[in-house]
Amino acid sequence: MPRASSLSQFTWLALANPTRRSILERLSHGEARVTELARPYSMSLNAVSKHIRVLERARLIRRRRAGRDHFLSFNPDPLTSAAAWIAAQRFLWMSRLDALDALLQAEDAATPKSNKRKDKSR
Amino acid sequence: MPRASSLSQFTWLALANPTRRSILERLSHGEARVTELARPYSMSLNAVSKHIRVLERARLIRRRRAGRDHFLSFNPDPLTSAAAWIAAQRFLWMSRLDALDALLQAEDAATPKSNKRKDKSR
DNA sequence: ACTATATTCAACCTTAAGGTTGAATATGCC
DNA sequence: GGCATATTCAACCTTAAGGTTGAATATAGT
Incomplete structure (x- = not known):
């Protein structure tokens, strides 16, 4: 039973969702806070927060805490x-x-x- | 509410699954029948048949019927x-x-x- | 200390993804 | 016709994905 590209499993999963791809598009222009990222979408802030965690697990974004603000940045690796x-x-x-x-x-x-x-x- | 790369939605979805990526890898070497494709996997033939339909919906593979055999081929477009x-x-x-x-x-x-x-x- | 803001945590709901099994359909072979 | 092979269809099960709401946590500002 062959297994395909096992390590980047999380990457493909993260890219499968249009909202998450949209978030990455936003972040490729520069870092942003969670609330800023969430604003354009009609879903709840919590939903976006979850998407962010998925992108983080895939190491597609990085988090920098500055007080109560969390700044997310794109990691293209x-x-x-x-x-x-x-x-x-x-x-x-x-x-x-x-x-x-x-x-x-x-x-x-x-x-x-x-x-x-x-x-x-x- | 922005929508990202809406048309290729099916593509990303199809690529999200390791079994489907593995099938594509196999098919990039040349066409194969459904049964041939299914053999390496521990799952049922039906499960593979379903994966094939997903890949077909994404137009990542094409189907050529020859009698009872269905030949699948890779479409990289x-x-x-x-x-x-x-x-x-x-x-x-x-x-x-x-x-x-x-x-x-x-x-x-x-x-x-x-x-x-x-x-x-x- | 109090209140507002930024973010996550936890519990829940709904739906779709991925798998199974058993039957249906179509073709090939004798 | 009769039987084996190739594939899909249909019904079902289990789990995870994506979303909601309400509360918890942490920091900022006054």
């Missing part, structure tokens, strides 16, 4: 592995297509002359 | 917008850091002269 995963899958798919292409080209090259040598140019 | 979102957030964060850096540098340049004029360059 975990996004790196997510982006890498995506890039890898796209690469694998493309290279598989290229291999197929090369195979077909080789067969095309082999048939016209009825000359059955292998294609050495690639 | 939706990954593009996900990757773009990640890239955008990282870019915004970096450029914000750069702006901050420039600001500090400007202040450094202003102070040594003990010249207390207001910073008009912002």
Whole structure:
């Protein structure tokens, strides 16, 4: 039973929710307090506080306490592995297509002359 | 109430599950039938069938019917917008850091002269 | 000390996610 | 036709996700 990219599990989970992605978008412009973050949404402050905890667990945001205010800031590091995963899958798919292409080209090259040598140019 | 990247909603949801990511990894090497896909996992065939439907809804995989066999193939297109979102957030964060850096540098340049004029360059 | 503000904690509710099992459907093979 | 194989459909169960409300905690301001 294979397990995929186990460490960044929390990252994908955190990114699955539109509100949380929206929060990250906000924070990518600079840090903000919890109340500030919550203001644009129609949900309760507590709900946003929960979203923040999920993002924190995924280490996508960091918290700096200054008195009663908690300042949240964006940490893009975990996004790196997510982006890498995506890039890898796209690469694998493309290279598989290229291999197929090369195979077909080789067969095309082999048939016209009825000359059955292998294609050495690639 | 802002809504983030609403169209690719299904993409993020589909990617949130490790089994589904694992299925995508398998399919990035080439197409496979449902039973083949399900074999490595300890869960039931039906469970995998459900995961496949989720991936299909996100248009991350395509289905080609050949008799009783259904061949699934990877479609990397939706990954593009996900990757773009990640890239955008990282870019915004970096450029914000750069702006901050420039600001500090400007202040450094202003102070040594003990010249207390207001910073008009912002 | 008192009151207002910022944030979390705890208990609860509703719904959807992920899984199971058993039956239905469609195709392939003899 | 009859039987095996490939896949989905439908009904159900369990748990976690996302939300609410009300109280607790901590700090700020006067």
